[in-house]
Ligand code: ATP
């Protein structure tokens with residue numbers, strides 16, 4: 182089925198139950214209202230000229246109308262390319278050019294970024310910019326009014342009296358979404374995900390991590406990233422759950438929303454698990470409604486997970502593993518798993534194959550307990566990188582195996598443990614040091630609030646681990662103390678050789694440490 186049908190095809194039976202609630206204003210959309218709005222939006226888009234196969238850029242922070250735009254585009258046969266709401270005009274222009282988008286759906290707060298990006302494009306590529314909200318004041322006319330795209334609002338689309346467009350989607354061929362990878366290790370690349378790969382993954386994940394009708398989830402992770410898109414829109418809306426939406430992460434607002442909205446499902450990335458485990462503010466809120474915490478998108482240390490679980494009175498913090506190129510999930514700790522392996526990202530989901538391949542001895546398959554590169558084959562593997570056949574061939578081999586670039590190992594009980602990315606490993610005199618391991622160790626220090634480790638190359642050409650540390654409030658921790666703390670706990674080749682103190686570790690919107698940025702300092 183096309184994704185919008187897989188998600189909303191049977192949603193009518195949830196009727197007046199709330200599908201989405203704005204965690205700030207309390208505004209909500211029932212399932213009935215959502216379905217009606219999606220239909221009108223599709224009609225309005227078709228009337229505006231959107232045709233099957235067109236690419237529409239969705240450039241907005243989380244809001245309750247985000248899925249109206251998303252599924253409206255899908256229903257009109259368009260492919261949505263989701264754009265980070267933190268993108269600069271340059272980054273947006275790059276994605277618009279690369280994806281060939283002809284429409285932009287945005288929010289009035291981001292309109293200046295959208296217009297600046299449009300102005301950077303050589304061709305009059307963008308036909309229209311559509312605002313998802315109604316601006317308080319009418320937007321100022323563009324300097325070059327003739328070259329500026331037409332501007333209208335979602336309200337205009339919703340008012341359309343045109344019939345809904347009739348499109349025939351081929352789920353195995355047509356693209357549901359064209360998200361861009363996070364750009365952690367290089368430039369973000371457009372990832373072609375068909376309706377079939379996304380819809381299949383929804384079912385694969387639901388089988389081990391079921392969302393219940395009426396379940397209340399918090400959506401603070403961005404919808405533009407594949408994790409938020411699938412885990413916080415597609416899956417809950419398909420299940421008849423209620424998604425409480427926050428436009429950005431603010432710890433106090435997040436905690437208050439968990440409490441006041443009686444949130445049960447908390448799907449987040451490691452920085453929020455860190456806050457839940459360590460931040461003093463957490464004790465001021467009643468978080469007893471929370472039934473589970475799921476962490477994915479970046480390495481999570483077992484001790485930190487245990488500290489978070491203990492503080493919330495949960496048996497464990499569940500993990501999941503995936504990547505944009507995998508629609509996105511391949512591993513999850515099943516929700517009803519009585520005794521998951523500490524630190525594991527989960528078990529392989531149905532209809533998916535895995536290999537662990539030696540990094541030192543390319544081509545050799547490894548067994549239980551041995552660390553190597555994770556390869557995945559299954560229906561959730563992307564069609565390829567958009568417009569980059571060379572990159573696609575470097576990622577997916579002739580037999581259909583996707584080379585993840587992540588190092589991991591299987592344990593005796595069939596759980597996968599992620600060690601780090603191949604690209605992030607620090608090569609110190611022939612040894613390999615995983616930054617994630619040192620970061621996890623640093624976080625166990627009571628005076629360390631956050632930490633990141635990168636390899637820095639010295640004049641002699643040797644790469645050495647360097648730590649960037651955020652001190653806990655009031656701490657006077659010094660460089661020698663940090664070096665000594667690590668040295669007492671790891672093999673000599675893993676020692677941290679230098680320390681810098683920061684006020685915050687730079688992280689992407691999807692929760693990943695921006696090591697490239699740290700290396701540049
Ligand atoms: P780019 O590919 O553009 O450099 P990216 O790989 O960060 O960016 P995403 O697709 O958002 O883009 O992230 C996928 C990556 O996130 C995985 O390859 C893996 O390194 C990491 N990841 C996801 N889940 C986990 C997890 N549970 N534990 C450790 N790492 C994880």
Ligand code: MG
Nearest residue numbers: 362363366504
């Ligand atoms: Mg990647």
